[in-house]
Amino acid sequence: MTTPQIAIAHGQSETEKKTVKVLVWDLDNTLWNGTLLESDSVQLRDGVRAALDTLDKRGILHSIASKNDHDLAMEKLREFGLERYFLYPQINWNSKAAGVRSIATSINIGLDAVAFIDDEPYEREEVKHAMPEIAVFDSSELDSLADRTEFIPAFITDDSARRREMYLADVERKRAEEQFIGPSEEFLATLGMEFTIARAQEEDLKRAEELTVRTHQLNTTGYTYSFEELNAFRASPNHLLLIAGLTDKFGSYGKIGLTLVEKNPEVWTIKLFLMSCRVMSRGVGTIFMNHLLGLARDAGVALQAEFLSNNRNRMMLITYKMGGFREVSRDGDFIVLQHDLDRIQPRPDWIDVEIVD
Amino acid sequence: MADNRKARIKEFLSRFFRNHELKDDEDIFALGFVNSLLALQLVNFLEGEFGFTIEDDELDFENFRTIQNMDALIERKTSAAGVAV
Numbered sequence: 001m002t003t004p005q006i007a008i009a010h011g012q013s014e015t016e017k018k019t020v021k022v023l024v025w026d027l028d029n030t031l032w033n034g035t036l037l038e039s040d041s042v043q044l045r046d047g048v049r050a051a052l053d054t055l056d057k058r059g060i061l062h063s064i065a066s067k068n069d070h071d072l073a074m075e076k077l078r079e080f081g082l083e084r085y086f087l088y089p090q091i092n093w094n095s096k097a098a099g100v101r102s103i104a105t106s107i108n109i110g111l112d113a114v115a116f117i118d119d120e121p122y123e124r125e126e127v128k129h130a131m132p133e134i135a136v137f138d139s140s141e142l143d144s145l146a147d148r149t150e151f152i153p154a155f156i157t158d159d160s161a162r163r164r165e166m167y168l169a170d171v172e173r174k175r176a177e178e179q180f181i182g183p184s185e186e187f188l189a190t191l192g193m194e195f196t197i198a199r200a201q202e203e204d205l206k207r208a209e210e211l212t213v214r215t216h217q218l219n220t221t222g223y224t225y226s227f228e229e230l231n232a233f234r235a236s237p238n239h240l241l242l243i244a245g246l247t248d249k250f251g252s253y254g255k256i257g258l259t260l261v262e263k264n265p266e267v268w269t270i271k272l273f274l275m276s277c278r279v280m281s282r283g284v285g286t287i288f289m290n291h292l293l294g295l296a297r298d299a300g301v302a303l304q305a306e307f308l309s310n311n312r313n314r315m316m317l318i319t320y321k322m323g324g325f326r327e328v329s330r331d332g333d334f335i336v337l338q339h340d341l342d343r344i345q346p347r348p349d350w351i352d353v354e355i356v357d
Numbered sequence: 358m359a360d361n362r363k364a365r366i367k368e369f370l371s372r373f374f375r376n377h378e379l380k381d382d383e384d385i386f387a388l389g390f391v392n393s394l395l396a397l398q399l400v401n402f403l404e405g406e407f408g409f410t411i412e413d414d415e416l417d418f419e420n421f422r423t424i425q426n427m428d429a430l431i432e433r434k435t436s437a438a439g440v441a442v
Binding site for chain 2: 184287
């Protein structure tokens with residue numbers, strides 16, 4: 001099947017298409033030929049292994065929504081050596097719409113970044129009906145997927161290629177967190193977190209650009225900058241471009257925070273401050289913000305921050321305001337805040353913070 | 358009514374500040390590290406528990422600094438809207 005027909009069938013122009021972050025697979029007659037409950041000798045379909053691997057390297061995650069016997073299906077995936085490709089597989093007798101929704105929630109991404117592939121028109125229709133934002137594909141479209149624009153991310157960075165590993169580490173973390181009894185701070189203390197804040201280097205800029213495009217919820221303004229613009233900020237004496245990374249005992253989260261500060265003689269302005277959703281419950285955003293407060297205080301300047309609401313980023317306004325910023329002006333959804341720098345919370349003792357200048 | 362509200366807030370906060378008897382006028386920001394997740398959970402708790410929406414301009418940390426201040430915010434919100442708590 002050729003791609004242009006599909007694009008028309010979905011009634012979307014190329015520019016409207018959102019990049020897919022997770023592809024959810026059906027199993028019987030999609031991932032493999034045959035029905036597992038009828039025959040144990042199902043064969044992997046041609047092109048499946050290549051598609052899994054190609055998309056994985058681009059940082060696109062895989063999951064499963066299949067009506068099947070869970071243990072039997074997982075055993076078969078292990079036999080094929082594919083089980084580590086799939087995050088939060090939903091193999092049960094519930095509706096696939098419920099399964100797909102649960103996957104998006106577990107991974108913490110919007111439904112418009114999810115694609116679903118299934119050979120059964122009924123299942124595709126049910127998922128599409130429940131969640132119109134989701135792109136659905138017939139299993140016959142498998143071979144063309146990797147060439148479609150929505151499966152070609154604008155950026156492929158070191159972090160993209162390791163994205164699956166990082167999410168698998170998250171699965172382990174969540175399991176550990178669920179089993180932990182006690183306040184969340186005590187759990188955080190068991191993680192052995194190391195948070196690094198550094199001036200962005202040239203090799204960080206692709207990831208920085210990717211973060212500005214991918215991050216919506218934990219993003220104060222949503223300003224996006226090109227590689228060239230970011231590179232200019234990096235070299236500019238009037239700007240501060242910092243990137244943050246996090247590791248813990250389960251592994252690395254990669255580079256998960258970015259901020260751009262515009263430095264004028266009397267006033268510094270935080271133009272952009274964002275954190276990856278994967279670290280939402282780790283308390284590191286506040287540590288990053290407090291670092292900026294300290295820098296401004298030491299420089300003897302006033303510190304302002306811009307905030308632009310996109311209806312999904314209220315958490316960042318809460319972070320600013322509860323962190324001591326006060327609104328100084330407002331124009332519709334655009335707010336300017338200022339911090340008087342007289343109270344800066346000390347760093348908590350459950351995390352190691354390294355500042356690389 | 359107000360004492361009951363304060364007790365509910367105190368009970369919620371006790372999950373975060375364990376082994377500490379939080380007083381009504383005690384500054385929670387001075388007590389320990391208040392991160393954005395706790396802040397969000399606190400905002401969501403107050404909105405859900407007492408049935409109102411906290412506007413952007415009310416998110417000021419002064420309103421959340423002590424149990425007393427939170428109670429005063431609830432009082433302003435609910436009496437203005439005529440909501441029974």
